[in-house]
Amino acid sequence: MASADLTTPESLTSDGVLDPESAVWVRRLGGSGSEYDEAVTRLHELLLRVTRSEVRRRRGQLPIAGPELDDLAHQAAADAVIGVVAKVAQFRGESRFSTWACKFAIFEVSTKIGRHFWQKPAVPMDAEDWDRLPDRFGLDPAGVAEWRDVIAALHRAVDDELTDRQRQIFVAIVVNGTPLDILVVELGSSRNAIYKTLFDARRKLRASLVTNGYLADDVSRQT
Amino acid sequence: MSSWGSLERFLKTDPADAGCAETFELLDRYVERELAHGDAAEQFPGVAAHLSSCNPCVQDFEGLLAAIAGPAGSSRRESTTGR
Numbered sequence: 313m314a315s316a317d318l319t320t321p322e323s324l325t326s327d328g329v330l331d332p333e334s335a336v337w338v339r340r341l342g343g344s345g346s347e348y349d350e351a352v353t354r355l356h357e358l359l360l361r362v363t364r365s366e367v368r369r370r371r372g373q374l375p376i377a378g379p380e381l382d383d384l385a386h387q388a389a390a391d392a393v394i395g396v397v398a399k400v401a402q403f404r405g406e407s408r409f410s411t412w413a414c415k416f417a418i419f420e421v422s423t424k425i426g427r428h429f430w431q432k433p434a435v436p437m438d439a440e441d442w443d444r445l446p447d448r449f450g451l452d453p454a455g456v457a458e459w460r461d462v463i464a465a466l467h468r469a470v471d472d473e474l475t476d477r478q479r480q481i482f483v484a485i486v487v488n489g490t491p492l493d494i495l496v497v498e499l500g501s502s503r504n505a506i507y508k509t510l511f512d513a514r515r516k517l518r519a520s521l522v523t524n525g526y527l528a529d530d531v532s533r534q535t
Numbered sequence: 536m537s538s539w540g541s542l543e544r545f546l547k548t549d550p551a552d553a554g555c556a557e558t559f560e561l562l563d564r565y566v567e568r569e570l571a572h573g574d575a576a577e578q579f580p581g582v583a584a585h586l587s588s589c590n591p592c593v594q595d596f597e598g599l600l601a602a603i604a605g606p607a608g609s610s611r612r613e614s615t616t617g618r
Contacts, residue, residue, distance in 0.1 A: 366598045407563035411603055415563045418598040422591060449541045459539045466542070486545075492591050504556040507589055511548055518546035527543055 334409035341400045355396060358410065359417040360389040366421045374425065384428065388420035395420070426493030440483050442467055448489060462526050469520035470513075478513040481506055549588070553581030558592050566599045 330338065340351035363385040367374070371381060396413045403412055442463070451459050470479055484490040484498075485506075492510075496503050521527040553561070558581075565582050569575035576583035586593050 362602045365602060369598060369601055370594070407567045411563045411567055411599070414602045415559070415595075415599055418595050418602065419559065421598065422595055449539065449545070451539060451542070459542075462539050462542070492589075502556075503591055504554055507555045511552065511554075514546045515548045518543075518548070521546070527546075 330405045331408060334403075334405060337409040337413075338400060338403060341397055352393065352397065355413065356389060356393050359392045359396070359413065360385065362414050362417040363388040363392070363421050366418055370421070370425065374428075376428065384424050385421070388424045389417060391423075392417040392420040422493055426491065426497050429491065429494045440487060442487060444489070445487055448486070462521070465521055465524055465526050466517060469517050473516050473520050474513050478509055478516070481509045482513045482517075485510060545588075549584040551581050551584040552588065553579075553585045555585070555589060555592055558582050558585045558589070559595070562592075562596060562599060566596070566603055569600070570604050 329335070337351065337355075340347050341355070343351075364382065367381050367385045367388075371377065374381065376384070392413070395416045399416075403409060406412075445463055445466075446453075446456075446459065451463075470482055474482060481495065481499075484495050485492055490498075492503060492506055495501070495506055499506070518527060522529050558565075561579055561582050565575045565579050568578050572578075586596055
């Protein structure tokens with residue numbers, strides 16, 4: 313995977329000064345006394361609005377509602393405030409402070425949802441049902457003769473080509489349909505590490521299917 | 536297109552893919568760039584490549600976009616993630 317390109321930050325003036333609102337946030341959260349306390353209270357209010365809005369936006373994907381959903385929003389906002397206050401010295405003004413802070417609130421909602429599902433898993437982590445794979449990829453039952461061999465070849469490649477860790481993560485996410493953020497909690501890992509492992513597994517599996525003639529070669533898209 | 540086109544697309548990897556950590560690092564800038572100029576995918580191609588294949592990060596992107604721009608901001612998703 314590659315590093316992303318960087319562009320000129322939007323929120324800095326031409327002489328590198330923070331926009332006024334961001335500057336106030338940084339000064340007060342980096343201070344002490346009543347000014348600091350008031351800034352933390354305002355930050356909590358801001359992030360709670362965001363986490364509440366975010367859990368409402370995602371509520372269709374969640375088996376919880378009402379007080380439990382609001383509790384999740386409160387937990388996410390509280391943890392986001394702690395994270396933002398701890399990292400405020402790292403804020404470089406590359407976006408508005410409020411946008412930067414809201415990013416942590418959104419991420420905390422994802423984390424809390426993952427933890428909630430991990431406590432109440434819909435699918436046992438050690439399950440493995442390859443018969444569900446065609447449905448997961450929306451394969452047309454009418455074309456079973458066409459894709460049955462491909463699925464069998466994919467299964468062989470998963471068993472023969474992947475490391476134990478790659479196989480574990482591929483089966484959990486792709487075969488069992490476990491959301492990635494739940495696997496993060498289950499394995500005590502990070503989203504980035506899980507994604508990278510799955511990324512490498514996808515690359516290996518595609519190469520195997522190409523080598524064995526099941527998929528057309530497309531060198532320019534592969535690393 | 537074969538009937539396993541969705542499987543084929545899933546297995547394709549993009550070498551430009553920035554990964555989850557880099558995407559999180561840049562997500563605030565990506566969202567502000569998109570809202571101000573509508574060209575975040577061109578300015579941050581690695582993030583755009585990542586958002587085309589990572590559902591959790593897409594959720595975070597859509598959530599931040601909605602938080603900053605309001606729910607209507609989510610309609611920009613297709614133009615910025617290529618999905």
